[in-house]
Amino acid sequence: xxxxxxxxxxxxxxxxxxxxxxxxxxxxxxxEQNWILLTGGRNLGVMEAAxxxxxxxxxxxxxxxPSENKDGMSExxxxxxxxxxxxxxxxxxxxxxxxxxxxxxxxxxxxxxxLALKSDKLVLLLNPSENLVNLLDELPYPKPNxxxxxxxxxxxxxxxx
Amino acid sequence: xxxxxxxxxxxxxxxxxxxxxxxxxxxxxxxEQNWILLTGGRNLGVMEAAxxxxxxxxxxxxxxxPSENKDGMSExxxxxxxxxxxxxxxxxxxxxxxxxxxxxxxxxxxxxxxLALKSDKLVLLLNPSENLVNLLDELPYPKPNxxxxxxxxxxxxxxxx
Amino acid sequence: xxxxxxxxxxxxxxxxxxxxxxxxxxxxxxxEQNWILLTGGRNLGVMEAAxxxxxxxxxxxxxxxPSENKDGMSExxxxxxxxxxxxxxxxxxxxxxxxxxxxxxxxxxxxxxxLALKSDKLVLLLNPSENLVNLLDELPYPKPNxxxxxxxxxxxxxxxx
Amino acid sequence: xxxxxxxxxxxxxxxxxxxxxxxxxxxxxxxEQNWILLTGGRNLGVMEAAxxxxxxxxxxxxxxxPSENKDGMSExxxxxxxxxxxxxxxxxxxxxxxxxxxxxxxxxxxxxxxLALKSDKLVLLLNPSENLVNLLDELPYPKPNxxxxxxxxxxxxxxxx
Numbered sequence: 001x002x003x004x005x006x007x008x009x010x011x012x013x014x015x016x017x018x019x020x021x022x023x024x025x026x027x028x029x030x031x032e033q034n035w036i037l038l039t040g041g042r043n044l045g046v047m048e049a050a051x052x053x054x055x056x057x058x059x060x061x062x063x064x065x066p067s068e069n070k071d072g073m074s075e076x077x078x079x080x081x082x083x084x085x086x087x088x089x090x091x092x093x094x095x096x097x098x099x100x101x102x103x104x105x106x107x108x109x110x111x112x113x114x115l116a117l118k119s120d121k122l123v124l125l126l127n128p129s130e131n132l133v134n135l136l137d138e139l140p141y142p143k144p145n146x147x148x149x150x151x152x153x154x155x156x157x158x159x160x161x
Numbered sequence: 162x163x164x165x166x167x168x169x170x171x172x173x174x175x176x177x178x179x180x181x182x183x184x185x186x187x188x189x190x191x192x193e194q195n196w197i198l199l200t201g202g203r204n205l206g207v208m209e210a211a212x213x214x215x216x217x218x219x220x221x222x223x224x225x226x227p228s229e230n231k232d233g234m235s236e237x238x239x240x241x242x243x244x245x246x247x248x249x250x251x252x253x254x255x256x257x258x259x260x261x262x263x264x265x266x267x268x269x270x271x272x273x274x275x276l277a278l279k280s281d282k283l284v285l286l287l288n289p290s291e292n293l294v295n296l297l298d299e300l301p302y303p304k305p306n307x308x309x310x311x312x313x314x315x316x317x318x319x320x321x322x
Numbered sequence: 323x324x325x326x327x328x329x330x331x332x333x334x335x336x337x338x339x340x341x342x343x344x345x346x347x348x349x350x351x352x353x354e355q356n357w358i359l360l361t362g363g364r365n366l367g368v369m370e371a372a373x374x375x376x377x378x379x380x381x382x383x384x385x386x387x388p389s390e391n392k393d394g395m396s397e398x399x400x401x402x403x404x405x406x407x408x409x410x411x412x413x414x415x416x417x418x419x420x421x422x423x424x425x426x427x428x429x430x431x432x433x434x435x436x437l438a439l440k441s442d443k444l445v446l447l448l449n450p451s452e453n454l455v456n457l458l459d460e461l462p463y464p465k466p467n468x469x470x471x472x473x474x475x476x477x478x479x480x481x482x483x
Numbered sequence: 484x485x486x487x488x489x490x491x492x493x494x495x496x497x498x499x500x501x502x503x504x505x506x507x508x509x510x511x512x513x514x515e516q517n518w519i520l521l522t523g524g525r526n527l528g529v530m531e532a533a534x535x536x537x538x539x540x541x542x543x544x545x546x547x548x549p550s551e552n553k554d555g556m557s558e559x560x561x562x563x564x565x566x567x568x569x570x571x572x573x574x575x576x577x578x579x580x581x582x583x584x585x586x587x588x589x590x591x592x593x594x595x596x597x598l599a600l601k602s603d604k605l606v607l608l609l610n611p612s613e614n615l616v617n618l619l620d621e622l623p624y625p626k627p628n629x630x631x632x633x634x635x636x637x638x639x640x641x642x643x644x
Contacts, residue, residue: 002553002563014301036562062562068408068578070485079519079545080485081564082578086256086390086406087276091249095551095565107300111275114268115248129299135292139268140175163392163402197401223401229417229569231324240358240384241324242403243417245569247551256390256404336623409598413571429597429622436594437570453621457614461590462497 005062006030006157007038007097009113010046011106019046019104022126024053025150026101031059033154038097040089041065041081043074046103051076064093091115098122099157101147105129117141122160124153166223167191167318168199168258170274171207172267180207180265183287185214186311187262192220194315199258201250202226202242204235207264212237225254252276259283260318262308266290278302283321285314327384328352328479329360329419331435332368333428341426344448345371347472348423353381355476360419362411363387363403365396368425373398386415413437420444421479423469427451439463444482446475488545489513489640490521490580492596493529494589502529502587505609507536508633509584514542516637521580523572524548524564526557529586534559547576574598581605582640584630588612600624605643607636 008026010019027050030037037054039047041063051061055076063077068084083089090108094100094115099122102113110132116123117139124145125133136144147153169187171180188211191198198215200208202224212222216237224238229245244250251269255261255276260283263274271293277284278300285306286294297305308314330348332341349372352359359376361369363385373383377398385399390406405411412430416422416437421444424435432454438445439461446467447455458466469475491509493502510533513520520537522530524546534544538559546560551567566572573591577583577598582605585596593615599606600622607628608616619627630636 002561005562062564064564078485079488079562080579081545081547081575083575084408084410084578085249085575086252087279088246088249088252088406090272091247091251092564092566092568095247095567096563105296105300107275107278107302110296111251111272114272114275117268118248129296131292131296131299135266135271135290135296138290138292139266139271141268163400166401223403225403239324240327240401241418242384242386242414244414245417245571246414247567249567253403253405253407256406257402407571408574409601410568410571410574412594413569413573417569427618427622429600429624432618433573433594433597436590436597439590440570451618451621453614453618457588457593457612457618460612460614461588463590 004035004098005038005096006035007093007100008050008103009100009109010103011109012042012044012047014106015045015104018127020049022150023049023103026050026103027053028057029150029154030054031057036060036062038062040093041074041077042072048074064089094119101126101153105132124156126153165196165259166199166257167196168254168261169211169264170261170270171264172270173203173205175267176206176265179288181210183311184210184264187211187264188214189218190311190315191215192218197221197223199223201254202235202238203233209235225250255280262287262314266293285317287314326357326420327360327418328357329415329422330372330425331422331431332425333431334364334366334369336428337367337426340449341368342371344472345425346375348372348425349375350379351472351476352376353379358382358384360384362415363396363399364394370396386411416441423448423475427454446478448475487518487581488521488579489518490576490583491533491586492592493586494592495525495527495530497589498528498587501610503532505633506532506586509533509586510536511540512633512637513537514540519543519545521545523576524557524560525555531557547572577602584609584636588615607639609636
């Protein structure tokens with residue numbers, strides 16, 4: 001049995017302080033469960049903060065990088081996967097994660113949430129824009145799972161296991 | 162100089178009749194300009210209708226298939242590109258198109274619009290959901306280009322060339 | 323029914339004059355059959371020469387580019403597919419081609435021949451290195467099809483259709 | 484600083500007993516160095532044996548799967564990366580590994596060695612077919628590094644670090 005891999009997706013450059021704080025906390029909580037954290041691996045925004053939080057709690061972090069090498073990688077990534085695929089790597093983020101948490105809203109994050117809808121995986125939203133929630137509500141997929149805090153997201157994941 | 166490649170993206174299974182009619186008309190108008198039509202290549206919804214419209218006007222059609230072979234391909238695709246990438250092929254749709262027209266709204270279509278934001282390409286929306294428009298409005302990218310009809314979309318493309 | 327897509331694979335920078343001459347001739351012959359030529363799309367070696375030959379005979383040429391845009395593209399490519407996948411795009415070359423002709427021997431070409439073995443497609447070798455032939459001979463796949471000239475390769479393809 | 488990731492590539496179905504024994508030993512030795520083992524992740528041949536050897540010595544194993552899910556995964560993989568890319572994932576194996584060891588010879592393995600030539604990475608061959616060595620000798624890249632045993636391969640890697 002492999003350990004659960006929890007993907008935390010969120011904005012890079014455009015992340016808000018709230019999203020960064022949430023991501024750090026998510027990383028910590030995921031590590032405390034002894035689960036594996038997966039992010040897009042870059043040294044920016046939600047990816048950086050979640051990886052940092054996980055490492056500060058002794059967790060294991062995987063980064064699915066868009067680039068062919070480790071340039072721009074977060075120093076808190078233990079296992080950098082150099083895909084060389086650019087944004088096509090977003091689909092690997094989704095396929096590899098057992099659960100996806102969208103932490104904030106951005107263009108890349110939204111593309112990942114959309115790809116995740118097509119899987120049967122648990123997708124959680126933390127601090128999403130209202131417009132994203134409304135859009136998800138109208139698409140022919142199960143309703144999005146809104147969470148109120150990192151701890152609430154973790155509790156929901158534990159309930160499904 | 163290669164001919165312009167116009168990508169028409171839209172729902173497969175869940176396409177509305179309006180989106181299908183628009184897609185057919187877009188295919189026709191693109192072919193009449195002697196431009197190349199690009200779609201996701203499947204025999205469903207907007208992909209099928211746009212390809213059909215283009216072929217009925219003697220156009221050339223490219224289909225970027227998610228599969229390793231031609232199973233499920235639209236019969237109106239001249240050049241099937243078998244990527245074997247699943248949904249990761251969405252990024253090729255965007256990178257290869259000179260202009261992207263989102264015809265309707267769906268999960269895959271939204272993922273493509275989000276990927277397109279990161280390019281500097283012209284992205285046009287035809288009959289989008291209001292929630293998609295609102296979401297795009299709040300993202301830190303140029304405002305989405307709303308079009309009122311297939312003909313209006315074509316006119317806008319011609320103005321930018 | 324789509325037209326047959328014939329993939330001509332071969333060295334870029336390191337192509338010999340013989341391989342370049344063969345590629346040009348292959349492109350011409352493929353175009354004369356009204357088949358579609360597929361290459362890796364770059365303005366180098368076998369890719370450039372085959373595309374040039376096909377265009378000089380009025381053919382249609384597809385280029386599966388490793389890059390995200392058209393930089394470095396052969397001017398003789400009609401339909402550039404910008405994959406942004408780097409060398410991972412080699413697999414698309416194989417999956418999309420109905421028949422593969424390896425024109426000369428190089429690292430990339432060899433990787434493509436190896437991927438082609440796993441398909442059930444006709445793979446032809448034109449002017450391969452003896453060491454490549456010996457290696458192919460020992461692998462648990464159908465024997466490689468050696469051809470003596472571009473015309474001979476075309477004749478073999480026609481016989482299988 | 485991330486730990487070194489050592490990619491062990493080799494045949495699946497067609498692996499010889501010698502290749503399987505070597506792969507198991509390589510996995511063990513890599514784990515004993517506290518390095519990370521990377522394979523193609525499947526429950527077959529060299530991939531399975533190397534992962535098993537690493538786990539028996541308490542190592543960490545990454546598997547870059549061709550599939551969209553964990554079907555056919557080796558039970559000795561700690562971190563399955565579900566790429567959904569088919570054989571296009573071979574390029575991720577190479578880009579992600581800091582050092583590549585080809586353990587035996589097969590079609591997929593050869594494709595990976597060829598892709599690795601284009602990187603500046605250390606590529607080691609263990610029990611290669613003579614025809615593969617001859618082919619590599621003639622290509623315009625640094626000469627292949629032949630190793631005589633798993634221990635010898637490990638010693639060579641340590642010398643380069």
